[in-house]
């Protein structure tokens with residue numbers, strides 16, 4: 001039996017177990033352990049697990065696992081939480097450049113705790129498909145625009161799962177975002193997300209709302225886009241280029257420590 005110290009963070013309800021792994025003791029291949037730590041009944045409970053490690057060129061590296069136990073692609077909300085955790089560990093001040101699954105990211109923390117995360121540029125045209133708009137914001141995302149007043153009642157688990165496991169996406173999987181546009185100008189875009197790797201609806205997805213904001217810009221949304229998830233509000237700023245790509249993409253929102261403790265595993 002081992003005792004593991006952990007921290008628990010959340011960003012708009014997307015929650016993460018955080019481990020200070022600067023001594024690089026955690027075995028990345030131990031998916032049973034990651035699953036156990038993320039288990040809401042037998043473990044700590046989270047949508048994912050993040051290791052904070054030292055990096056030779058950057059302030060730190062974040063290694064992200066989905067709750068299924070496997071290494072994931074970029075996690076936007078998790079990155080914002082990792083930045084807040086790195087500040088708590090004394091690794092950074094209010095500005096950082098760190099390494100994540102899709103390369104290096106810059107981030108800034110405001111006095112009120114809002115974390116602004118620079119995403120990678122999204123190059124090329126969005127792919128409009130039978131199922132919706134598909135784009136990669138560090139993780140793969142399908143964006144499906146819903147008719148007015150249908151999002152609240154939608155069975156996101158069933159509909160998202162059916163798309164994630166259909167013939168088009170089964171092999172690599174995709175996250176699926178269901179979106180309702182503002183009823184009146186100035187109101188937020190509403191988003192609910194089925195997450196690959198969690199294999200359920202989560203309260204919020206950072207790379208997901210980023211994908212939604214970029215797709216919504218083709219439907220009249222202007223930067224910064226205000227998005228409302230079941231777990232809270234996020235903002236996405238960007239420059240849309242004439243060739244269909246997006247640069248200077250920033251995801252902004254809160255990231256909070258919930259509790260810390262030890263667990264025997």
Ligand SMILES: N[C@@H](CCC[C@H](N)C(=O)O)C(=O)O
Nearest residue numbers: 072073075076077205206207
């Ligand atoms: N919740 C995350 C998304 C994490 C990645 C995703 N589950 C995947 O591996 O596809 C976010 O906030 O971006």
